[in-house]
Amino acid sequence: MLTRDGWLLFLTRSTRLFAYGALSVVLVFYLTSLGLSTSQTGLLLTLTLVGDTVVSLYLTTRADRIGRRRMLIIGALLMAAAGLAFASTRNFVFLVVAGTIGVISPSGNEVGPFLSIEQAALAHVVPSQTRTSVFAWYTLAGSFATAAGALSGGALSHVLQQWAVPAVESYRVVVVLYALLGVVLALLFTRVSPAAEVSVSGAGSFGIGRSRDVVLKLSALFALDSFGGGFVVQSFAAYWFYLRFGVNPATLGAIFFWANVLAGISALVASRLAAWVGLVRTMVFTHLPSNILLILVPLMPSLPLATLVLLARFSISQMDVPTRQSYIMAVVGPEERSAAGGITGVARTIGAALAPVFAGFLYARPALMSVPFFIAGGLKVAYDLLLYRSFVAVRTPEDAP
Helix, strand or coil, X not given: CCCHHHHHHHHHHHHHHHHHHHHHHHHHHHHHHCCCCHHHHHHHHHHHHHHHHHHHHHHHHHHHHHCHHHHHHHHHHHHHHHHHHHHHCCCHHHHHHHHHHCCCCCCCCCCCCHHHHHHHHHHHHCCHHHHHHHHHHHHHHXXXXXXXXXXXXXXXXXXXXXXXXXXXXXXXXXXXXXXXXXXXXXHHHCCCCHHHCXXXXXXXXXXXXXXXXXXXXXXXXXXXXXXXXXXXXHHHHHHHHHXXXXXXXXXXXXXXXXXXXXXXXXXXXXXXXXXXXXXXXXXXXHHHHXXXXXXXXXXXXXXXXXXXXXXXXXXXXXXXXXHHHHHHHHCCCHHHHHHHHHHHHHHHHHHHHHHHXXXXXXXXXXXXXXXXXXXXXXXXXXXXXXXXXXXXXXXXXXXXX
């Protein structure tokens, strides 16, 4: 049974992921409608993720010492500020500054300091034997929220355009909504109680001590995985469907709605599978086939087939998420959890941040616009094999005997 803080953290994740999902479907359309080139958009998204990396590293490595709630509120205010700035200017330099300092999610996935601090708080208030299951429901809540956001963002911009609102203004409405939800998120975080905090002892300068080697090794692997995923972030994947098949934003919203719903449902299966084969095996055995399906998406000759393969991929692609999150929390001490989650999360952000520059170059050239799918799938397969080799023998209390 979740405590009041547990339910509140589920609500904050849902609010945040709804905002991320809504923004991700229209962000590339919005930026290109402002007059940015595809290459400039890729560069902006990269710099945005770099900024998120710095913000995340600073806030998460201090959260357990200074206060988890305090850092979450700061992150939410940075999210609101970035949304307002993006809605207010078309100047490329100003957009870069706002994206770098603020918190913007081009992928529909978690960015900023929120995930690792929330997970550390959740791990603090639930028993270790139920942690993977709670994280699975936490992932499901986020996936449903992302799906609802993607559907709403695409539908809202489409309806506004049907009402003769200029395309760029219809996208701007979604950006403003993102900023407003950042304010709502900050207000929700003020309701988190002191029970979510932890007494700190023995952590190093970056919030980790005895677990440093494990955290750094996991971080390197997660960076590789995210670098691959950065070639097909949801914004660019949506843009690819538009370039290849001429899909409108409303249809894109529906596609990614069902994709995220399937991803969320798969998280629940992951907790049961992990109890049977262990956390690392669950991560690898589900992630590997999903990446093969990713490679197959651009090889499909029609929109229905491409959509079907994409949905099949999403139906298993997120099964590694709650198991990965639970594994990180299990192999470090309670006083290291926010920092460990933050450092590994930053590594993922860095990996993802490097890819859009190259992806933007490829999507801008019709002959190469499908190449990002092949690069992404290949790198992610390499990650799966390396993770299995490095950590299959490292067991946790949640692993099957």
